[in-house]
Amino acid sequence: MTEQHEPPTPGVSGKALGKDIPQATVSRLATYLRVLTALSDEGVAIVSSEELAVAAGVGSAKLRKDLSFLGPNGVRGVGYDVAKLCTRIEGVLGLSEGHRVILVGAGHLGRALARYGGFARRGFTMVGIFDHDPQVIGTSVGELIVRDIRDLAASVGELEPTMAVLAVPDGAAQQVCDALVAAGVHGILSFSALALTTPPSVEVRRVDLGVELQMLSFEWTRTAAAREDLPAAPPSWVAAVSTMAAVATPIRRVAEPMAPNSKGTVVAQ
Amino acid sequence: MTEQHEPPTPGVSGKALGKDIPQATVSRLATYLRVLTALSDEGVAIVSSEELAVAAGVGSAKLRKDLSFLGPNGVRGVGYDVAKLCTRIEGVLGLSEGHRVILVGAGHLGRALARYGGFARRGFTMVGIFDHDPQVIGTSVGELIVRDIRDLAASVGELEPTMAVLAVPDGAAQQVCDALVAAGVHGILSFSALALTTPPSVEVRRVDLGVELQMLSFEWTRTAAAREDLPAAPPSWVAAVSTMAAVATPIRRVAEPMAPNSKGTVVAQ
Structure with missing residues (x-):
């Protein structure tokens, strides 16, 4: 999500x-x-x-x-x-000048994101990668050398990034976010599940990959009954979800007219 | 996105x-x-x-x-x-029974996703990982051994996944998607930038990380003028975007009343 x-x-x-x-x-x-x-x-x-x-x-x-x-x-x-x-x-979209991007968190996900071709193709140049682990600092990721997160403020002055990608464990996310904001970074793409607190001048987008799978699960469940190859004896989740749906009225499309017996209002999100 | x-x-x-x-x-x-x-x-x-x-x-x-x-x-x-x-x-959300997930594409992103703790914590168990590269097949990713994509159909019968994560290059995405559908997988989370064609009984969610940065860029640009530390001479993109905005009326909030001189209708997305 x-x-x-x-x-x-x-x-x-x-x-x-x-x-x-x-x-x-x-x-x-x-x-x-x-x-x-x-x-x-x-x-x-x-x-x-x-x-x-x-x-x-x-x-x-x-x-x-x-x-x-x-x-x-x-x-x-x-x-x-x-x-x-x-x-x-x-x-x-604010892409005319391209963007210089730094990445914090050189774990599996961070290293993969640092080399992700889809960023460079869209005009986002990875200019720095940071971690706190002494065993990781100094190692190379593509053409970049992992820097010490303690040097973040000085490095931001040198690298002049316009955005940062955050790929650190949830427990460290807010602290690193604060450090990025203090260093003058105003756009953060966070892969942490946690909501981050930032000043209004800082834009944060959150990509929660677990929620993406949960939303896929919702859609998958929704269309399960339509599949030709539904097993003769439906698995137990079908019964569970059917029970849920039975108590979950009113559920209707936003664009549909409200039924007179509707219990709640429906708002466009 | x-x-x-x-x-x-x-x-x-x-x-x-x-x-x-x-x-x-x-x-x-x-x-x-x-x-x-x-x-x-x-x-x-x-x-x-x-x-x-x-x-x-x-x-x-x-x-x-x-x-x-x-x-x-x-x-x-x-x-x-x-x-x-x-x-x-x-x-x-269809999560009561958990989900068994396979992953196709054991490159940097795929390997990172296979070990991503946020999936397991949400009840998504990674049960198999596939690639086509002979040098990658047989290597380990966490506790899994990378399987040959040519064995996909047989492996799906054995592993009984409910979902698949697709982390292959764009050029291979549709072909692998077709193979997953043919093997009986009905839920696909794709990290390819391309729209995939599937039968209506198959649910696809697409996570395009490049678009996530582009949307962050849009928001970042939108609030740029509000920042206290805006340079005295705004960078050239500010002028470019201001020009855009000048020709981009009507731009207004969905919830706001329409102005009489509005040229278009505004719809809730």
């Missing part, structure tokens, strides 16, 4: 910077950017909204709605200029 | 299994479960909605709304029975 730091209090922030694009649109903009970059690499100069929608796996109406947040785009009957649309999305 | 496979066509699936709980609520249920499990480990038997809300980092009204999807919970003035609420959430 990903979770976002609460937005800063109204009136404090720079309001004009694309603040109110819905988060789901932002994530789809990132997907469009990936597709557009691939098209550009193949030498494609113009793409229709239908082609782009299919390649991104969304409906073309949703695509046009998403791109409308960027202002006027494309020419009716012609399509979108691939290079211009890339530049525009990169601008809104 | 995480992305979800489109739900199966209406009328095909088992409708009663908690189908229509909003995804944001599902992710928060997973968070409540983590907090409740920690409370249970500490011997806490009863928790108030306020205490649970604070520990989970959400408002208590939202917490009560989320839990209302589970049916009647708690006793007014007393609170929630920690153990019962755990069981109930586990039931809805």
Whole structure:
């Protein structure tokens, strides 16, 4: 699961910077950017909204709605200029200058993330990696040498990162987060399950891989009964979940009209 | 970013299994479960909605709304029975029986994921790991030995996984996905940036770590102007983004009333 730091209090922030694009649109903009970059690499100069929608796996109406947040785009009957649309999305996502990223926690996950090609391809350059373990400090991860976390403040001054990735045990996450904030890092991608406390000027995104599997489990359970190969005698979890569902009314789609006997209100998340 | 496979066509699936709980609520249920499990480990038997809300980092009204999807919970003035609420959430998320998980792709990320403690703590047991590289097959990852991907079908029959984690290069992702589906795996957590094509009975969740950093970049940019330590001469991306924002109207909060001169409709995502 990903979770976002609460937005800063109204009136404090720079309001004009694309603040109110819905988060789901932002994530789809990132997907469009990936597709557009691939098209550009193949030498494609113009793409229709239908082609782009299919390649991104969304409906073309949703695509046009998403791109409308960027202002006027494309020419009716012609399509979108691939290079211009890339530049525009990169601008809104704050990617135009690229990002310098440091990583704290050189364990299995941290070392894998430090070498993860998907970061570099998106313009995120890993410039430093830190740990507290004397046996790990000084070892190499790809082209980087693991630095001592105690040198974080001085290293941030030298490396000038715009973001940090946090891959430390839960017990150390808040302390390391505080050190990053004190050193002047304002964007943190955390792989800790814990919610981190930071000042409003610092943005934190949390990727909880365990929750991702739990959400997959929910969807997997939801469609279990539909599968042709459901065993003749359903496993015990089916009964357990059916019991749950029986007491779990009202459960309905947000977009559906409310039934008169509904016990609760349904809100868009 | 995480992305979800489109739900199966209406009328095909088992409708009663908690189908229509909003995804944001599902992710928060997973968070409540983590907090409740920690409370249970500490011997806490009863928790108030306020205490649970604070520990989970959400408002208590939202917490009560989320839990209302589970049916009647708690006793007014007393609170929630920690153990019962755990069981109930586990039931809805399909976690009651735990999950057996296989992992395909024993590269850096795959090896890190195979040892990731956050999976086991949530009831996901890693039972097998696969790769196609002869130099990797037979090596150990934690307590597992990497198996040959060509033995996938037979191994699935033996290991009986309910889910698979996909950590292979983008170019191999669809092919491996097809093999998993053919072998009878119905839940896939994919770390590939590509959208995967699967039958409606198969659930796919996609974790694109590059998009996570891009979404962090968006938020980071959004709050940049608010920071006290903004340099006297803003870096060039500020100008670029301000230009973007100037052409990007209407950009507004979903919950805000529409201005009369709004050019587009705003939909809840």
